Amino acid sequence: MPRILLIEASATRRRALSTMLSQKGFEVRILTSYSEALSALAHPSQSECEAIVASWPEYSDHRADDLFSMLRSRTWQSLPVLLLADSTDGGAVNWLMKRPASALLLWSDYSDAPDALEKLLNPAQAGETPDEDSSQNKQLRVLFVDDSPTVRVAFRRLLTAEEYQVEIASSVDEGYEKALAQPFDIAIIDYFMPGENGSALVRRLRETPATSSVLPAIITGTYSDRVITESLSAGAVECMFKSEARELFLARLRSLARTVLDRIEIDNERRRLHGILKSVGEGVYGVDPKGNIQFINPAALDLLGYGHDEDLTGRNAATLIHFAFEDGTRIPRQACFLSQCYQNGNQVSAWQTVFWHQNGYPVPVECTVYPLDIDGRREGAVVAFRDVSQRRILEEELRWAASHDSLTKLHNRAHLEQALQQEVQRLRRSDQVSVLLFIDVDRFKYINDTAGHAAGDQLLVECSRRLKSRLRQSDSIARMGGDEYAVILRNIGGGDPAHIADEFRKSLCNEVFSYGEKTYRITASIGVALMDRATVSPGDAMANADIACHIAKNRGRNQIHVYDADNDERASMDVELNWSARLEEALTDDLFVLCYQPIMPAGAIEYDHLPQQDGAIWNRYLRKNAACKVYFEVLLRMRSPDGEFVAPNAFLPTAERYNMMLQVDRWVIDAAFRALKEATEPDLSIGLSINLSAQSLGADGIGAYVTDKLIEYNIDPNMITFEITETKAVSNLTEARELISELRGLGCRFALDDFGCGFSSFTHLKHLDVDYLKIDGSFTQGMIYDPVDRAVVSAINNIAHSVGKRTVAEYVDRPEVLSELRDCGVDFVQGYYVGRPRPQLRPSIPQLEVVDPVEDNRVARTG
Numbered sequence: 001m002p003r004i005l006l007i008e009a010s011a012t013r014r015r016a017l018s019t020m021l022s023q024k025g026f027e028v029r030i031l032t033s034y035s036e037a038l039s040a041l042a043h044p045s046q047s048e049c050e051a052i053v054a055s056w057p058e059y060s061d062h063r064a065d066d067l068f069s070m071l072r073s074r075t076w077q078s079l080p081v082l083l084l085a086d087s088t089d090g091g092a093v094n095w096l097m098k099r100p101a102s103a104l105l106l107w108s109d110y111s112d113a114p115d116a117l118e119k120l121l122n123p124a125q126a127g128e129t130p131d132e133d134s135s136q137n138k139q140l141r142v143l144f145v146d147d148s149p150t151v152r153v154a155f156r157r158l159l160t161a162e163e164y165q166v167e168i169a170s171s172v173d174e175g176y177e178k179a180l181a182q183p184f185d186i187a188i189i190d191y192f193m194p195g196e197n198g199s200a201l202v203r204r205l206r207e208t209p210a211t212s213s214v215l216p217a218i219i220t221g222t223y224s225d226r227v228i229t230e231s232l233s234a235g236a237v238e239c240m241f242k243s244e245a246r247e248l249f250l251a252r253l254r255s256l257a258r259t260v261l262d263r264i265e266i267d268n269e270r271r272r273l274h275g276i277l278k279s280v281g282e283g284v285y286g287v288d289p290k291g292n293i294q295f296i297n298p299a300a301l302d303l304l305g306y307g308h309d310e311d312l313t314g315r316n317a318a319t320l321i322h323f324a325f326e327d328g329t330r331i332p333r334q335a336c337f338l339s340q341c342y343q344n345g346n347q348v349s350a351w352q353t354v355f356w357h358q359n360g361y362p363v364p365v366e367c368t369v370y371p372l373d374i375d376g377r378r379e380g381a382v383v384a385f386r387d388v389s390q391r392r393i394l395e396e397e398l399r400w401a402a403s404h405d406s407l408t409k410l411h412n413r414a415h416l417e418q419a420l421q422q423e424v425q426r427l428r429r430s431d432q433v434s435v436l437l438f439i440d441v442d443r444f445k446y447i448n449d450t451a452g453h454a455a456g457d458q459l460l461v462e463c464s465r466r467l468k469s470r471l472r473q474s475d476s477i478a479r480m481g482g483d484e485y486a487v488i489l490r491n492i493g494g495g496d497p498a499h500i501a502d503e504f505r506k507s508l509c510n511e512v513f514s515y516g517e518k519t520y521r522i523t524a525s526i527g528v529a530l531m532d533r534a535t536v537s538p539g540d541a542m543a544n545a546d547i548a549c550h551i552a553k554n555r556g557r558n559q560i561h562v563y564d565a566d567n568d569e570r571a572s573m574d575v576e577l578n579w580s581a582r583l584e585e586a587l588t589d590d591l592f593v594l595c596y597q598p599i600m601p602a603g604a605i606e607y608d609h610l611p612q613q614d615g616a617i618w619n620r621y622l623r624k625n626a627a628c629k630v631y632f633e634v635l636l637r638m639r640s641p642d643g644e645f646v647a648p649n650a651f652l653p654t655a656e657r658y659n660m661m662l663q664v665d666r667w668v669i670d671a672a673f674r675a676l677k678e679a680t681e682p683d684l685s686i687g688l689s690i691n692l693s694a695q696s697l698g699a700d701g702i703g704a705y706v707t708d709k710l711i712e713y714n715i716d717p718n719m720i721t722f723e724i725t726e727t728k729a730v731s732n733l734t735e736a737r738e739l740i741s742e743l744r745g746l747g748c749r750f751a752l753d754d755f756g757c758g759f760s761s762f763t764h765l766k767h768l769d770v771d772y773l774k775i776d777g778s779f780t781q782g783m784i785y786d787p788v789d790r791a792v793v794s795a796i797n798n799i800a801h802s803v804g805k806r807t808v809a810e811y812v813d814r815p816e817v818l819s820e821l822r823d824c825g826v827d828f829v830q831g832y833y834v835g836r837p838r839p840q841l842r843p844s845i846p847q848l849e850v851v852d853p854v855e856d857n858r859v860a861r862t863g
Helices: 011-023 034-041 062-071 090-097 107-121 149-161 172-181 198-207 225-234 246-279 298-304 337-344 389-403 413-427 444-451 453-468 497-509 538-554 565-589 616-624 652-657 661-679 702-712 726-731 733-746 777-782 787-802 815-824 845-850
Strands: 003-007 027-031 051-055 081-085 102-106 141-145 165-169 186-190 215-220 238-241 283-287 293-296 348-356 362-374 377-387 434-441 476-481 484-489 513-515 518-520 524-531 560-562 592-601 629-639 685-691 720-725 749-755 772-775 806-809
Touching: 003 011, 003 034, 011 027, 011 051, 011 107, 027 034, 034 062, 051 062, 051 107, 081 090, 081 107, 090 102, 102 107, 141 149, 141 172, 149 165, 149 246, 165 172, 172 186, 172 198, 186 198, 186 246, 198 215, 198 225, 215 225, 215 246, 225 238, 238 246, 283 298, 298 348, 298 362, 298 377, 337 348, 337 362, 337 377, 362 389, 389 413, 389 787, 413 434, 413 476, 413 484, 413 524, 413 538, 434 453, 434 497, 434 538, 444 453, 444 513, 444 518, 453 476, 453 484, 453 497, 453 513, 497 524, 497 560, 524 538, 538 560, 565 629, 565 652, 565 661, 592 616, 592 661, 629 661, 652 661, 661 685, 661 702, 702 733, 733 749, 772 777, 772 787, 777 787, 777 815, 787 806, 787 815
Parallel strands: 003 027, 003 051, 051 081, 081 102, 141 165, 141 186, 186 215, 215 238, 524 560, 629 685, 685 720, 720 749, 749 772, 772 806
Antiparallel strands: 283 293, 283 377, 348 362, 362 377, 434 484, 434 524, 476 484, 513 518, 592 629
16 A cells, blocks of 8 residues: 655645545545645654655745755655646746656646556556666667677777677678667777678668667778768768777767767656646647647647647647637637737736637637747747636636625625615616615514524525515615615606505515424514615615614514604714714723634534534533633623623724724723733633724724733733724725734734625735635525535635635534534634633633623624
């Protein structure tokens, strides 16, 4: 059973590859980082293996550089290495070219890994020439032909003493027969022999394909211009003389030997490059400046549907491969972008186009064009391409997920906000009137808490179906989050907005909701906002509908309210001013309260015995790891006059509108650091994750404030992580980067919260040097219903790991979600199922377990 070292950071890829190799009979030892691999290889006796499978880094990594440099050292250079990469990286190909016993596979072709390993481990069976015939240790074979027995014996002794492998012959015919029977590198042939002279044998060797690679030299007893001229014309590469000094003869022979060794080295390199070309999973072809195909690899033939390279070599790529657009419209040769690249020597990366399959259908591809410039001459180009059909499908799924709610399949808040923006702009050019409805399902929390999450989910699906049945083709509906919906009713004409809204309410109320053996009466509160040419902005429309919905709920629920600017604006202002005064009071009188929600390492969970009770796995973790490092996210609450906790979504919007968030964030930082200092004991290490608002990101002095507080409370910066939401960071990109750089320089860490909620999320990783990605909770919650959400979580996790970042999955509210996250390979988990928010940190682990949990609304943050 061959022993394999597998070096891979991604848990998902690691699991898939190790399982497949084990099933194929390999004994797999897993190393999860380049650092771990370096440590293992530093002690060869402890890391015995017959081959290594390693992932090539997508980004610069000095530990990876050290590892691959070590594998090229004399100690390890003969060990077979199979690289897996996401693309045909130039660095990977260059490393392969300089190292024997290596091959490259794309991750998209990882299922070919067992076959590739078999070829590396058994090169003779795979039809490959082993390295023992390399030019460095090759004993050159010399055929010496002379009709004199004495001369043959003398030169045989001389050549053998110089460690050449020598065979002798006495005539042209005998020499030719021996050259056909076995391979020789050099032939030294006497010119004057009975019958035919030596130039005849030189000519035969040159003209016969089986012997044309032999380097022939003529040897003669006397100098003659005619002999030398005739010999060189016949194809001899050197003329030697029997009478010359032995050292001069051997020097001439060594010159021939160097030529042979150089040729062998070039031939080995050519075969090696050919092997690499065959092993690369991407399609690769080469063209001359006119676009005529010079070579093509098996992967390209397979992708394009051809059986043999002869079907394409010598023919024009623009005629066979990229002759038309995706819709079939022909591309004039002079307008063909790729043809211009071949001709002009342009380099192109990640160009998306279509190539045409032999069967006549387009194949979406991403190709890279590498111009060939040899000694200043333009020699054409090499094109590497891959089929991106599956990626296109995934991109479409990601686009869908970015604009839809995975549970109800309705559009989400982000899509509705865009649609509302377009509707407000349209109304400015029209005399029409439209309506925005905010719908709140009144008894959702009761059903969700008493009948369970599954019942709550089913209720939301059923409400979505009933509301959607009321829509006209021109209307739009979205789930805004939780139990809230919004509907845009375009151009209601002369219809009564209150009557229209009440019809939606009745569609929810007229039928009971059944789950299991129980039935529930459903009611809804609906806020109505009219929109016309005078509507200032989408934000105003949403605020008006929201206010109207709150008024409907405050009047007893199960009713509708149409927003009235004259009457409702004062009520809205009263609410805002009340909250503003309460915020000032909370800041002055310390009426804010911090709560702490545990963040648990996913690898520490016993997945085979998942309890149903919320928080049980956290308590189990604490009992078994009494001296471990524990992590909490800091959550903010306000204490109401009656002693109840108020969730932040009730007061933070007012804090943002009245520019009070910087004061709130400073209070949270000071209180959290003070609590951490009081809770920390020698055998207890606590890490805190603190949210920062957009106003704090853009404020001067926040970095200095954090620094002062770290010093004041003697807090280890490594124990502090600051969370910034993706949308807030992007809208304050320059300030965010400066603050991240300043605080990371102290040792603090950063997490990008709600990652994935925007379709351009992955591009933000280039600009924000964060340590963690907190996967947007909407994807986590949707994993068990929607394979697209699961694919998004898996993709975010894999990309995060490939760039050296760790992942946190939020909103883990049931064991089924946790099991899915394990399969995706996330690093940390957080949510009600892991542990509910707790009102304070206590100085010992047992006490941390028994603090009463605090309810929150699962969207609570400090900023």
